[in-house]
Amino acid sequence: MDKKIYLYGLIPAAEADQQPLPSVEGFDGEGKLYTFPIDDITAVVCDLDPNEYAEESIEQKINNDLEWLQKKAFHHHEALTLLYNNYTVIPLKFCTIYNSEESLQQSIKSNGDKVENSFQLLKGNEEWNLKIYCDEDQLKQQVSQNNTTIEEKRKEIKELPPGRQFFERKKIDHLIEKELDKEKDRLCDHIHEQLKTYAVQADVKKNWGKDVTGLKENMSWNSVYLLPVAKVEAFLAKVESEEKGLDGSGLRLEASGPWPAYHFSSFS
Amino acid sequence: MSSLRETVENKEVGLIDILDVILDKGVAIKGDLIISIAGVDLVYLDLRVLIASVETLVQSYENDQSGVTSDNFDEQRRELVDATGQPNKWTD
Numbered sequence: 001m002d003k004k005i006y007l008y009g010l011i012p013a014a015e016a017d018q019q020p021l022p023s024v025e026g027f028d029g030e031g032k033l034y035t036f037p038i039d040d041i042t043a044v045v046c047d048l049d050p051n052e053y054a055e056e057s058i059e060q061k062i063n064n065d066l067e068w069l070q071k072k073a074f075h076h077h078e079a080l081t082l083l084y085n086n087y088t089v090i091p092l093k094f095c096t097i098y099n100s101e102e103s104l105q106q107s108i109k110s111n112g113d114k115v116e117n118s119f120q121l122l123k124g125n126e127e128w129n130l131k132i133y134c135d136e137d138q139l140k141q142q143v144s145q146n147n148t149t150i151e152e153k154r155k156e157i158k159e160l161p162p163g164r165q166f167f168e169r170k171k172i173d174h175l176i177e178k179e180l181d182k183e184k185d186r187l188c189d190h191i192h193e194q195l196k197t198y199a200v201q202a203d204v205k206k207n208w209g210k211d212v213t214g215l216k217e218n219m220s221w222n223s224v225y226l227l228p229v230a231k232v233e234a235f236l237a238k239v240e241s242e243e244k245g246l247d248g249s250g251l252r253l254e255a256s257g258p259w260p261a262y263h264f265s266s267f268s
Numbered sequence: 269m270s271s272l273r274e275t276v277e278n279k280e281v282g283l284i285d286i287l288d289v290i291l292d293k294g295v296a297i298k299g300d301l302i303i304s305i306a307g308v309d310l311v312y313l314d315l316r317v318l319i320a321s322v323e324t325l326v327q328s329y330e331n332d333q334s335g336v337t338s339d340n341f342d343e344q345r346r347e348l349v350d351a352t353g354q355p356n357k358w359t360d
Contacts, residue, residue: 077286094290129289205288213284222288236272255276262289 002100004048008033008079009260010108010267011087012119016042019086024079027072028052033079036101038108041115044083045104048097058095084260090118090267091260111267118265125200125226127264128257130239132188132221138250140180147179187251188221191242198235199225201264217252226264232257 006027016035024033026046036043061068076094083089098104108115144150153175157168196202207219227235236255243253 073286073290076290080290091290094287129285131285208284208288232273233271236276240272256279256281256285257276259289 002050004050004053005036005045005098005101005104006048006053007092007096007098007104008044008046008076009083009092010090010115011042011044011083013037013040013042015087022082022086024082025075027075036104038105039112041108041112043104043108044079044089050099053097058097080260084258088119088122089260090115090122090265091262093262108267115267118261118267121200121226122261122265125228125261125264126232126258127261128225128227128232128235128255129259130192130195130221130223130225131219131254131256132191133215133217133252133254134184134220135217135250135252136180138248139184140176142249143180143183144176147176147183150175150179184220184251187246187249191253192221192223194242195223195225195235195238198231198238199227201226203263205263217250220251224263226261 016037021033021035021044026032026048028046028048031047033044033046036045073094080089080091084091098107150172153168153172157165157172160168192202192204202223202225205222205224207222210216210218213219225235239253239255243251246253
């Protein structure tokens with residue numbers, strides 16, 4: 001059976017010719033990364049043993065060997081960061097593995113235009129991420145004190161006979177929860193709309209649960225922006241000022257970047 | 269004074285930040301994480317499996333606080349500097 005090929009990223013051949021690839025250890029810790037030219041595109045890859053890296057065995061590892069997952073995820077990230085620092089790069093997702101050189105070649109050749117478009121898009125632009133975390137107890141307090149819907153409900157309850165007040169108060173807790181979610185979405189959405197104005201492209205991604213982040217706060221927003229390099233500083237200043245403006249609301253903004261453009265580049 | 273950019277760039281990123289980006293589209297689009305591009309010759313992984321793995325990982329961190337932090341990295345670096353007697357080219 002052929003060797004398998006782990007694909008890290010794609011770089012323009014002209015850039016690859018100008019600057020030799022730095023020496024980086026491969027995914028298996030034995031081989032090295034090397035370049036694989038396909039027309040005007042240079043793929044950065046490493047070889048993998050076909051038996052050791054069969055689909056089932058990778059899945060098995062991810063299932064049972066967390067250290068392995070963590071080590072390899074970091075390896076992938078570090079290799080791409082190095083490429084990103086040296087070239088215009090289309091990063092591939094973790095564990096993009098081809099069964100043979102031919103299938104790699106074929107897949108890249110048939111997507112040549114998309115690759116070229118991505119290279120053009122990435123020139124002079126950077127990918128940045130924003131996550132918003134929410135201390136819900138704190139925001140709940142604010143909502144509970146300042147929300148007109150809840151205020152009105154409270155007034156209504158005061159007029160009721162004592163027996164009914166008890167049940168209506170229970171309902172108000174439920175109402176607060178609902179208003180909390182609304183308020184959270186409203187605040188995050190407002191921030192996103194502001195930040196979008198700096199970006200060439202922007203997207204909202206999925207939030208991760210507390211179990212995954214290991215944080216006490218909930219992730220309330222996860223978005224990604226493709227920013228012209230010259231606008232990054234202003235974007236970050238806006239993040240900072242938006243956060244200051246939210247003081248006391250329990251929302252915390254966390255920007256990170258620049259990342260290799262995992263989100264805004266693609267070739268399939 | 270350093271720029272905001274430098275400050276953010278030098279901030280430590282966690283495993284979740286890295287997984288969030290390196291798995292980007294797999295996570296964003298559907299439940300099953302497609303860690304690959306096309307058809308038969310690529311590796312597919314189940315997102316639920318991966319999420320479960322990360323959950324366990326986070327829990328094991330919570331139980332064991334002696335993981336890699338910039339503090340203990342700094343401490344180790346100082347020890348190395350002392351041990352080698354080399355001048356410290358990193359400023360504290």
